[in-house]
Amino acid sequence: MSKDKVYIFDTTLRDGAQTEGVDFSVSEKVKIAKALNDLGVDYIEGGWPGANPTDTDFFNTPQKLDKSIFTAFGMTKKLGRSAENDPGLSPILNANTKAVCIVGKTWDFHVDVALGITKKENLENIRETAKYFIKNKREFLFDAEHFFDAYKSNPNYALDCLKQAYEEGARWLVLCDTNGGTLPNEVGEIVYEITKTIPGKNLGIHAHNDTENAVSNSLAAVLAGARQIQGTINGLGERCGNANLMSIIPSLFLKKSFSDKFELNIKKEKLASLTDCSRMLDEILNRTSNKSSAYVGASAFSHKGGLHVSAVQKDPKTYEHIDPKLVGNHRNIIVSDQAGKSNILSRLEKYGIKIDSKDPKILRILDEVKDREFSGYSYDGADASFELLANRLLGKVPEFLKVESYSVTVEKSDKLDTKAEVIFLIDGEKIKCTGKGNGPVNALDNAIRENFSKVEKYSGYFSDLKLVDYKVRILNTGTEATTRVLIESTDKTGVSWFTIGVSPNIIEASFRALIDSLDYKLFKEKAPANIKLNAK
Numbered sequence: 001m002s003k004d005k006v007y008i009f010d011t012t013l014r015d016g017a018q019t020e021g022v023d024f025s026v027s028e029k030v031k032i033a034k035a036l037n038d039l040g041v042d043y044i045e046g047g048w049p050g051a052n053p054t055d056t057d058f059f060n061t062p063q064k065l066d067k068s069i070f071t072a073f074g075m076t077k078k079l080g081r082s083a084e085n086d087p088g089l090s091p092i093l094n095a096n097t098k099a100v101c102i103v104g105k106t107w108d109f110h111v112d113v114a115l116g117i118t119k120k121e122n123l124e125n126i127r128e129t130a131k132y133f134i135k136n137k138r139e140f141l142f143d144a145e146h147f148f149d150a151y152k153s154n155p156n157y158a159l160d161c162l163k164q165a166y167e168e169g170a171r172w173l174v175l176c177d178t179n180g181g182t183l184p185n186e187v188g189e190i191v192y193e194i195t196k197t198i199p200g201k202n203l204g205i206h207a208h209n210d211t212e213n214a215v216s217n218s219l220a221a222v223l224a225g226a227r228q229i230q231g232t233i234n235g236l237g238e239r240c241g242n243a244n245l246m247s248i249i250p251s252l253f254l255k256k257s258f259s260d261k262f263e264l265n266i267k268k269e270k271l272a273s274l275t276d277c278s279r280m281l282d283e284i285l286n287r288t289s290n291k292s293s294a295y296v297g298a299s300a301f302s303h304k305g306g307l308h309v310s311a312v313q314k315d316p317k318t319y320e321h322i323d324p325k326l327v328g329n330h331r332n333i334i335v336s337d338q339a340g341k342s343n344i345l346s347r348l349e350k351y352g353i354k355i356d357s358k359d360p361k362i363l364r365i366l367d368e369v370k371d372r373e374f375s376g377y378s379y380d381g382a383d384a385s386f387e388l389l390a391n392r393l394l395g396k397v398p399e400f401l402k403v404e405s406y407s408v409t410v411e412k413s414d415k416l417d418t419k420a421e422v423i424f425l426i427d428g429e430k431i432k433c434t435g436k437g438n439g440p441v442n443a444l445d446n447a448i449r450e451n452f453s454k455v456e457k458y459s460g461y462f463s464d465l466k467l468v469d470y471k472v473r474i475l476n477t478g479t480e481a482t483t484r485v486l487i488e489s490t491d492k493t494g495v496s497w498f499t500i501g502v503s504p505n506i507i508e509a510s511f512r513a514l515i516d517s518l519d520y521k522l523f524k525e526k527a528p529a530n531i532k533l534n535a536k
């Protein structure tokens, strides 16, 4: 039985870009478009040419897209002007994309209230706009704004709007749940009704996530007959977001009720790039990735409970709905207080640390982890510190940064002045680093980072190091409070690592997490040891 094709339309660069706090530059848009093309989505909506300088520049920037159809977005023509003379349409045509996606009203309430024109005039605007682009050899997509609300309010009029574009030769009629309030059962019913007039192979779905159902609504639409899904990377979009393609694409491939009936132009092996694709967007947005994202989140295949861990080690299917590798993710066995020997073993295996399961050093690592957890450490979210600790106990980490002393002074006169000094002992030589900051931790960080060049032996390793996030938690109250600091760092590889420091003193806790981060970077890049010191 031949399978029906489902087309994927990405609107990260248009609808996603409308999110609060998101402001893509042209070069970021180019990078995202390249990743989407590599993934193999059918359409990439680049933005709205003529609507703002970034989008106009982006459409003027040559793109090498060999798998995806580059698409310009716009709005139907205005009343009282012909399509040819509408200044809103010419930049869209001049963008010279193979396809255009044009949004128009289908909800009578919006036609009356927002546009203030007659229903008939709105129908003409849709028809004339479709005719104009199709005459000019563009593949035409009509984004039927608020379609589901429109259909509930006035089904005949909503359908009439679709027909205007369809009869002129539109390739796609995209049913938009613009306000995101429709539920999957309603989407299924309405899409099915529409297929009685317009073939499903011409219908698309554009769902927003205001009831947390954008993914479900997209899948329901496909089951009811639609053959194009519009969405964004990580569900980026205004309010509660758009349909998340990072969840939709793997479900289409890996869930039998879809994979038996449908196929995509995306190659199956490209699924393994989804996790990277998701993280790339977070990197560009400088956002911490959502750990609990379906399929691609860091915790999507994490196991902590002792029973779960031992079952997963017998057969991962016991607690995993798919093999994480299929989407480029990986299994994560979390080390915690309840951790047993097997847990430590699989964690070591994850870092490629080969050790005989009877080696007594395993118990040393386990004891050390337990002791530290008792004093307030938690390696759940501090992979890099765990990896360093285990390797140190196995004698595999040479000494890198030897700190002889550090000090911080805070002085308040007219203004608050914070200075820090760190003295490293590298190859037997004292290296003094000083710096200022808006607080003690910032001053220490600056003292080290602004003087990396003085630590000649290691300076090259630190040039691309970035501290992404710094979190402080007070573990108990009163004067004996213990502070736990978690630092997230990254470098040009885009991979993040997490380090932890615990102490009753917040500065000491921060300093430990900071030095662990630097040591981890040196360790992972196999930097030379602090030799003269070790030779002593």
Ligand SMILES: [Zn+2]
Binding pocket: 015, 178, 206, 208, 242
């Ligand atoms: Zn939208």
